[in-house]
Amino acid sequence: MPDVYNWHLGRKMSYAFDESHPSKQFVAIFNINRCIGCQTCTGACKATWTFSKGQEYMWWNNVETKPYGGYPQHWDVKILEQLDQAHQAAGIQPKWDTSQSDEQSPYGTYNGMTITEAAANGNEQALGYLPEDKQWRAPNFYEDTATAYKGDAALGISLDGASLPEHQTWFFYLQRICNHCTYPACAAACPRKAIYKRPEDGIVLIDQGRCRGYRKCVEQCPYKKSMYRGTTHTSEKCIACYPRVEGSDPLTEGVPMETRCMAVCPGKIRLNGLVEIAADGSWVEDPQHPLYYIIKTEKVALPLYPQFGTEPNVYYIPPRWAPRPYLHQMFGPVVDEAIAHYAAPSRQLLAVLQLFRTTQKMIFRYEIVEGPLVLETEVNGKPWQMYNDTVIGFDGKGQEAVRLTVVEPIHERPAERMNTI
Numbered sequence: 001m002p003d004v005y006n007w008h009l010g011r012k013m014s015y016a017f018d019e020s021h022p023s024k025q026f027v028a029i030f031n032i033n034r035c036i037g038c039q040t041c042t043g044a045c046k047a048t049w050t051f052s053k054g055q056e057y058m059w060w061n062n063v064e065t066k067p068y069g070g071y072p073q074h075w076d077v078k079i080l081e082q083l084d085q086a087h088q089a090a091g092i093q094p095k096w097d098t099s100q101s102d103e104q105s106p107y108g109t110y111n112g113m114t115i116t117e118a119a120a121n122g123n124e125q126a127l128g129y130l131p132e133d134k135q136w137r138a139p140n141f142y143e144d145t146a147t148a149y150k151g152d153a154a155l156g157i158s159l160d161g162a163s164l165p166e167h168q169t170w171f172f173y174l175q176r177i178c179n180h181c182t183y184p185a186c187a188a189a190c191p192r193k194a195i196y197k198r199p200e201d202g203i204v205l206i207d208q209g210r211c212r213g214y215r216k217c218v219e220q221c222p223y224k225k226s227m228y229r230g231t232t233h234t235s236e237k238c239i240a241c242y243p244r245v246e247g248s249d250p251l252t253e254g255v256p257m258e259t260r261c262m263a264v265c266p267g268k269i270r271l272n273g274l275v276e277i278a279a280d281g282s283w284v285e286d287p288q289h290p291l292y293y294i295i296k297t298e299k300v301a302l303p304l305y306p307q308f309g310t311e312p313n314v315y316y317i318p319p320r321w322a323p324r325p326y327l328h329q330m331f332g333p334v335v336d337e338a339i340a341h342y343a344a345p346s347r348q349l350l351a352v353l354q355l356f357r358t359t360q361k362m363i364f365r366y367e368i369v370e371g372p373l374v375l376e377t378e379v380n381g382k383p384w385q386m387y388n389d390t391v392i393g394f395d396g397k398g399q400e401a402v403r404l405t406v407v408e409p410i411h412e413r414p415a416e417r418m419n420t421i
């Protein structure tokens with residue numbers, strides 16, 4: 001298999017195809033700290049794309065409660081177990097080396113096997129399994145079910161209450177769509193070469209004309225985001241709402257738009273856009289792009305299970321209250337730094353974080369106009385200041401799309417109109 005460079009792992013890895021990168025990449029950030037588990041995103045995707053016969057269990061967007069929940073059930077536990085077994089068989093102890101990091105390896109180097117490398121001596125392109133039908137039946141099994149952090153707590157319930165920085169009784173919501181991976185395992189797995197990554201935006205699609213429903217993509221996508229449709233005998237997956245990304249939705253008059261699941265989010269946890277990609281697959285430096293700034297400059301949003309090796313393009317701001325060993329396994333080795341930066345954000349980061357869910361248009365650039373100091377306090381024992389800066393977001397045509405301040409303005413209704421609009 002050819003070697004390709006995976007910057008999440010800080011090293012080359014083997015993959016089914018030679019390196020070939022899109023000019024732009026569809027990217028999203030989900031801020032777990034803000035999700036209220038309302039499933040509006042889930043319903044919006046279903047109402048738009050998967051309301052037809054044969055798609056009953058297709059939840060291209062789902063929100064599961066960790067640690068017990070998962071769709072299909074236990075998807076990550078199963079693939080992590082497979083990866084563990086492969087490491088044990090090979091006599092390898094997988095580890096992250098964080099002693100050195102740079103632009104090409106911001107999280108250090110992963111010294112373990114990816115799902116592709118772990119399958120290298122077998123007949124498959126990647127480790128994987130085909131979920132049983134019953135595992136697809138309950139998309140939100142274990143919703144809101146907490147667990148105890150303390151190992152000796154009976155019945156998984158801690159009687160000691162909870163306190164920051166890590167709650168002893170905890171759960172969090174994990175929002176999931178297809179990651180439109182840089183190195184998609186689903187595409188590598190497909191014997192029909194029916195899955196492709198679009199050169200203009202990196203969106204991964206299944207050609208319904210070529211697909212014969214062999215379900216190799218369902219088996220080998222480690223995130224289990226390719227799904228089989230019995231009525232058409234083909235597999236289907238999240239299409240990143242590509243008509244909106246292309247700007248063909250009349251609402252935005254030709255500029256790229258965030259997807260349905262992003263645009264409806266009442267928790268304002270989602271930010272979605274396109275980043276520019278260089279020929280070698282690296283992100284073109286662009287610190288005035290909100291996604292680039294949050295992911296690359298501040299490193300507060302991290303990939304989900306980077307050790308799988310697909311270089312997913314959905315990033316998460318990890319929850320502050322969950323036990324760190326659990327989060328390290330899920331988001332890699334720099335979780336502590338990411339949470340520390342998020343809990344006491346820099347002046348610029350606090351302004352950029354305001355851009356989540358303020359417009360349906362994708363934001364390609366932001367500017368900040370400095371405002372007055374409004375708060376001086378301490379966070380985690382260190383001084384921290386808040387400024388009422390104004391952040392301005394610009395759309396794909398360079399036009400101003402949104403303008404807002406860090407401190408939300410308060411509008412007082414006149415007494416005589418207290419209960420009217």
Ligand code: SF4
Binds near residue numbers: 177178181183223237
């Ligand atoms: S998340 Fe799965 S289905 Fe989506 S691109 Fe990656 S490997 Fe393919």
Ligand code: SF4
Binds near residue numbers: 049060241
């Ligand atoms: S991006 Fe579009 S197709 Fe994909 S999960 Fe969200 S709403 Fe569904």
Ligand code: SF4
Binds near residue numbers: 035039040063266269
């Ligand atoms: S719509 Fe937003 S807040 Fe609601 S569940 Fe989805 S991601 Fe969470």
